[in-house]
Amino acid sequence: MHPVVKTVLERLGLGLATLFFVSIIIFSAIEMLPGDFGQAILGQAALPETVAAFRQELGLDKPAYIRYFDWALGAIQGDLGTSFSGRNASGADRSAEVVDKIAPRLWNTLFLASMAALIAVPLSLILGILTALYRNSFFDRSVNTATLTTISFPEFFVAYILILFFASLNQIFPSLANVDPDTNFGERIYRTALPAFTLTLVIVAHMMRMTRAAIINLLASPYIQMAKLSGASQTEIILKHALPNAWAPIATVIAFNLAYLVVGVVVVEVVFVYPGVGQLMVDAVRTRDIPVVQGCALIFAVTYILLNLIADIIGIVTNPRLLHPK
Amino acid sequence: MNKDTNTYSAAGEVGSVLESRSTFTRLKIELNKAPLTAKFGIFIIIVFVGLAIFAPLIAPYGEAEVFPEPYAPWNANHIFGTDQIGRDIFSRLIFGARNTVGVAFATTILAFLIGGALGLAAAINRSYLDLFLSRTVDVLMAIPQLIFALVLLSIFGSTIINLIIIIAVLDSTRVFRLTRAVSLNVVVMDYVEVAKLRGENISWVMRKEILPNILPPLIAEFGLRFCFVFLSIAALSFLGVGIQPPTADWGSMVRENASLIQFAQYDLKAAMTPLLPAAAIALLTVAVNFVVDWFLHKTSGIKDEK
């Protein structure tokens, strides 16, 4: 087998194994709940029979590994179980399917995250490469101090400053990003402008700094000096000599930061009361609605693992040592 | 002394001899040479630590003392006004320094104790223990930290102790990786082999040969991890699942007063209130980052080109 294929398959296998263990961890959340949580959810007034019925619905009478496979198979088919909320002591069940709660919000979150990524990725790559090329110049130093400051800001600080200036003092954008399925595309962009901008600011600082470090590391290689001494111009050095070797580090930087974006989205959604998965998860954590927490966590974790997997695969398929084995 | 080498004397050979100075004078010289950003950072850190330690002496009112007027504007009695149930914002900001920074600091220390010890053990042992720990950490790190923390908090509930333990355990994965990596660089050094060949026991090798050499990167990492933990805890508190009322905490103070920001056009000062605790968080993080940046530049010895 070609080494590239072999390495990619190995990496995919590792990704699957990781996913398996992560799903076990998330699944066991329900295992770690105290024994009387049924009572706690249904209320003190719940009859023992109601509690018992609830426990049976959750399958707590079956051994854990069977429940895991039921849960995992369900998750693969898009069934994440039923929410804890909407149940009461009388046994009446107005609870919703977790999937129905997550699905519409997932699209909102993806929309917001992609909007931020579309601005942030090109911007930070360009800034990162420029500061690496003109390192220690005044431009580089000021960008460095500015980004060091930005990465120190909590997301909600950036968000509220933006709200103060662009929504409160000057009412250019709405401070609450409420969208619903009927909102048209242009309106959607307008309403999510501030949250997207917040995320962009936070991400650009991180991504730019890491790009700069990766490029500087690359430019220190002896073969770059060799290229200079063979008369290559600055552009040629970047495009022909540095770039072919830069895909792996750059992909890693992007994946790392997009993964960071996934987390940043939670806080930003809460600030702007944006109907996304992040906000849903935070609400579920407050009410200790475990199935919803599990569903959201699974989605975030899968995204995170996938992003890192893609970055690694890009690194593998652009590695000349693997592409052209001995 | 032996004189058979007439053109050469070992003692006379030029080494890069440094003047012997005490640690204190060296520190003073270094501080004087430090860039403005680092000096600013050190100043801010000292101020914040002072506030945290002497909070009850400095704050005009008690942490949870309730006054009759909620949402009082900024005035002589309440410099930054009062919050939604009438507590003095300025006093809570000062107590917040103690609570938020204290919790973050305790968490970081715990994370370093766990991650550092395991990382060192894995680097020295290099067998099944290393394999097991490294794979476990890989899996734990495959879940975004904030998400993982949310899951755990939803199970165990948001108490300060839970918060500290959960964040510390999650963050210790990164400390583990760094400690292991830097220790591995040191473990392969010939001087460690010399100690092993002498028959020194593991604890001596760890204490005398390895620890002193991995300390500088770990100290820098401590600063960075503190920032990260501090921001995570602030974010969790802001989301309402971190430090719980009535304990004064910067993250939750932002959330509690956030609605005031809508009134910026009528009362700019009141609208600034939720930004104050947020700014305090930002300021301390910036300060620590500036100091770490300078420290890294000093100890790495990496000279940027040009």
Next chain:
Amino acid sequence: MKNKKDNTTLLQIKDLKIEGFSDERWHKIIKGVNLELKRGEVLGLIGESGAGKSTLGLAAMGYTQPGCRITGGQINFDGVDLTKRTDSEKRKYWGNRMTYVAQSAAASFNPAHRLINQTTESTIRAGLKKQNEAFDEARALYDALNLPNPETIGERYPHQVSGGQLQRIMTAMAMSPNPDLIVFDEPTTALDVTTQVEVLAAMRDIVKTYGTAAIYITHDLSVVAQMADRIKVLRYGEEVEEAMTRKMLKSPKEDYTKSLWSVRSIQKPEKKSKDIILEVKNVDAFYGSFHVLKNINIKLPLGRTVALVGESGSGKSTVARVITGLLEPKIGSVKFKNRELPPSLKGRTKDQLQKIQMIYQMADVAMNPKQTVYDIISRPASFFAGLTAANLRKRVVELLEQIDLDESFIDRYPSELSGGQKQRICIARALAANPEVVICDEVTSALDQIVQEGILKLLGRLQKDLNLSYIFITHDIATVKAISDEVVVMNEGEVVEQGLKSEIFSPPHPEYTELLLSSVPEMDPDWLTDLLKARNY
């Protein structure tokens, strides 16, 4: 390509001064050096570490490394002062009229491109030739440089060919635009001696054929003697002397120049000994599934030195790991004073550990940078001999005096010592254990010649005074001659031969020994020519 040799001046450097930035200060690296080079002439630049020879070599191309600046003087290349040109103007010269061959070919080739594209890149960029023309010529150069499969080797990627081949391909790359000047920067330093011969021969021939002027930078006088018409000796950024090669070798004016081959001046008379203190018996050892040592038998006579000679990968350092117990042999054993030592370090007693001590190649990493000289030397003394307080300090001072240093060094950190001093401290640390056998693993190879000489003499004296037995691992034949009584030649994990120094160095030799010994450059400008004739190249 036609021969460019004539007697006009190609390059003239006048009073050049260069500074480098480190520790937040500017330091002088080149302090006013003059240099002249005629068309087709080869100038050798020689000096030890810190002489500024690489900086000067690069400056000849008008290039300064990042962190360096030219503060004075001129670099006139064919009538143009390069110090006054911008980078984009100089780029028209680089890779066209002047080219560069770096020390580490493996790191200097871009891993992402095919070798032939890299070989011809600058030629095509400068518009000197069309692509197919340049490729044809590159293949011809590969052939002229004795590369295997010259037609197809260029299609490979850098990681697919060996180090010696890469170095020759880099020479082809430098020759491709048919430049006026090539700067060779220690091009064979990283190679084994047997590989070095072929590379040297190939480089010399091609430079001669095309009449290209060259600057050849190295720290090894015997190498530069084969390559250069004229030699310039540098020290601390200043010229020591300059002369035609033959004249320089026959009658150097300055003492410093003579010291550049000082190790060759030591010759230890060999002594026999019947008592064997240490014996390696029938040892086979593995790294994982890799068979590193195959049936090794070595005897170390009491109070004598056995030199283990071999090239990289011969397994000579692994023998040391087996003796010290760091690597357990699969078969065979190590005997100390006729008693078998436990195979692994953990099984050995304190007494057994004490008797065998080791000294390393890189003194830098053999000492904990966070410990003072006192900490470093006193630990074995207290650990093995149980000395305390005042006695311990007395012992440390005594050891420092044994290695020609004094009490003033006691509180220094390794970073405050020179290279030679560091190695002496490592010797003192080994002595502090009161050993009977000392294993020296390439202890002099990282040091300048004059410092090497001092260390070798010190080791010789200590052997006499303390009746020590040495196993001396080295790849350098001059060092072997300087220190050993007996010699063990190793190749690919096997012992080729063992015997008294005089026997090993006099013919007849086994095939490998012959190849190894004949490949060691000598202080004779005709050595390479004669060797190639003898080998029928």
